[in-house]
Amino acid sequence: MIPKRLLGAAALLALLASSAAAQTLFPANKATGVNPDVQLKLTFNQPPVIGKSGKVRIYDAANDRLVDQLNLSIPAGPTERATGAALTAPYMAFPYPYEPRRVIPTNANTKPGTPSAGAEPTPDSYQLTIIGGFTDGFHFYPIIVSANTATIQLHQNLLEYGKTYYVMIDSSVLKVTGSEFRGINDKQSWRFATKAKGPRADAEKVTVRADGRGDFNTVQGAIDFVPDHSTRRVTIVVRKGVYQEIVYFRNKDNVTFLGEDREQTIVRYANNEVFNPHPVNIRTNELAGTFPSRRAAVMVDNSNDIQIVNMTLQTTAFGQAEGLLMTGRRNILSNVRVIGSGDALQVNGPAYIVDSIIEGAGDTILGRGPAFFEHCTLKSRSVFMWIRNTVANHGNVFKDGTFIGTAEPTTLARSPKNGNSTYPYAEAVLLNCTLSGILPEGWSAADEGGKVRFWEFQSRNPDGSPVDVSKRSPLSRQLDEKKDARLIADYGNPAFVLDGWQPQLAKKR
Numbered sequence: 415m416i417p418k419r420l421l422g423a424a425a426l427l428a429l430l431a432s433s434a435a436a437q438t439l440f441p442a443n444k445a446t447g448v449n450p451d452v453q454l455k456l457t458f459n460q461p462p463v464i465g466k467s468g469k470v471r472i473y474d475a476a477n478d479r480l481v482d483q484l485n486l487s488i489p490a491g492p493t494e495r496a497t498g499a500a501l502t503a504p505y506m507a508f509p510y511p512y513e514p515r516r517v518i519p520t521n522a523n524t525k526p527g528t529p530s531a532g533a534e535p536t537p538d539s540y541q542l543t544i545i546g547g548f549t550d551g552f553h554f555y556p557i558i559v560s561a562n563t564a565t566i567q568l569h570q571n572l573l574e575y576g577k578t579y580y581v582m583i584d585s586s587v588l589k590v591t592g593s594e595f596r597g598i599n600d601k602q603s604w605r606f607a608t609k610a611k612g613p614r615a616d617a618e619k620v621t622v623r624a625d626g627r628g629d630f631n632t633v634q635g636a637i638d639f640v641p642d643h644s645t646r647r648v649t650i651v652v653r654k655g656v657y658q659e660i661v662y663f664r665n666k667d668n669v670t671f672l673g674e675d676r677e678q679t680i681v682r683y684a685n686n687e688v689f690n691p692h693p694v695n696i697r698t699n700e701l702a703g704t705f706p707s708r709r710a711a712v713m714v715d716n717s718n719d720i721q722i723v724n725m726t727l728q729t730t731a732f733g734q735a736e737g738l739l740m741t742g743r744r745n746i747l748s749n750v751r752v753i754g755s756g757d758a759l760q761v762n763g764p765a766y767i768v769d770s771i772i773e774g775a776g777d778t779i780l781g782r783g784p785a786f787f788e789h790c791t792l793k794s795r796s797v798f799m800w801i802r803n804t805v806a807n808h809g810n811v812f813k814d815g816t817f818i819g820t821a822e823p824t825t826l827a828r829s830p831k832n833g834n835s836t837y838p839y840a841e842a843v844l845l846n847c848t849l850s851g852i853l854p855e856g857w858s859a860a861d862e863g864g865k866v867r868f869w870e871f872q873s874r875n876p877d878g879s880p881v882d883v884s885k886r887s888p889l890s891r892q893l894d895e896k897k898d899a900r901l902i903a904d905y906g907n908p909a910f911v912l913d914g915w916q917p918q919l920a921k922k923r
Contacts, residue, residue, distance in 0.1 A: 450573035451635025454566035468584030475578040484556040491553025624655035654678040664715040673725035682728040686735035710736035728753040766917035784808035795821040801840040809841030819851020828858040841867040859889035
């Protein structure tokens with residue numbers, strides 16, 4: 415470095431400005447062995463600010479072909495709920511039940527800026543990308559800033575193995591306070607080469623690492639690798655890190671997501687019903703083949719025998735916003751933390767949840783069941799659950815769990831009535847659970863002709879003393895240890911609740 419005393423004032427100011435805007439690139443310039451699902455990152459000496467104009471472009475270095483483009487003048491997604499035709503029209507071309515188009519993204523027929531091959535061009539209104547190969551796309555944030563790092567999310571599945579790419583970034587894309595970000599404007603400043611090939615097609619285990627030293631950089635990249643309806647189990651090992659991505663997959667079976675550490679393996683995104691709304695007048699998630707909801711951070715759609723272990727799944731948005739939305743059969747959560755807002759966890763189809771923490775703002779558990787929770791802790795700012803099961807299956811059963819009201823005292827479950835819709839057979843059963851922050855009436859129940867099952871057995875306070883249930887809702891019921899011994903035994907058995915399925919726990923390590 416040239417000594418400051420040998421520099422003129424102008425040269426010194428230029429040096430200081432250049433230092434303030436100094437950036438570390440990931441992947442590094444001239445890096446090799448890069449995974450095609452890489453998220454590009456620029457790290458500065460101070461927090462950058464995302465601009466409202468400019469473009470990020472990715473080119474194939476072999477022929478200067480534009481592979482992908484992000485336009486920062488296009489907003490990420492809606493911030494207010496759409497209504498009527500504005501929400502419904504884009505989706506009404508699909509039959510009901512919804513039959514999703516399977517899209518196989520290839521560079522050959524993908525225009526830069528489109529969500530994926532075969533899909534409609536990105537509209538001027540919002541950003542759009544295909545995730546998981548289904549639906550007409552998700553709204554997404556092309557750039558996310560965390561601390562001093564700006565992460566660039568390219569459109570899904572456009573980079574390929576065995577290619578060299580270079581990146582161009584307009585100077586208006588990012589701003590760094592007190593300095594000037596000049597952008598990246600030549601072919602040599604940010605180049606990288608992808609791996610020659612991916613994991614073997616028959617691999618039974620693959621690894622996700624955000625630092626690029628695994629088989630994939632993203633959880634979505636790993637699940638895209640797994641074939642649909644696999645008959646053999648594939649384990650996706652997810653190393654410690656924060657994975658800022660929407661994860662959506664459909665028609666995947668026999669997959670284990672094995673996190674390295676629950677508190678340090680985090681998949682999160684600011685997604686909710688406003689940002690990625692579903693169309694009105696079309697049912698979502700209720701039946702196989704219906705239109706998939708797209709408002710959660712992680713969405714397991716029409717998938718069976720999925721096991722998620724040792725991870726945190728989180729949406730950082732408010733409103734109707736699940737950390738996890740799960741539809742399918744025989745799915746397991748073990749030692750998982752789910753953080754959401756309204757409807758933090760949605761479960762549709764037989765599921766077993768054990769040693770897990772569920773945190774939300776209200777209707778914290780939503781779904782149609784059946785779901786068996788064992789040794790789980792639930793934290794909610796208002797009513798804990800809204801159950802929608804029919805007479806055909808059980809609802810939610812909690813064994814040896816803990817319910818913690820985190821704001822004003824609240825209730826365990828609310829009335830199954832919702833406008834013109836009713837679920838008269840709604841069922842929630844608590845066995846040997848510890849309660850705090852719960853109103854004396856316990857349940858917000860409406861008269862459903864005596865069909866609602868809001869049942870408790872031996873609820874206790876945090877100090878171990880019995881809960882005073884003398885003011886409980888008359889539509890709820892306290893199970894008697896002797897008279898209801900058979901019921902208590904049955905509901906304490908996961909197989910009884912889960913349509914005969916006896917879950918086999920995944921290993922935690």
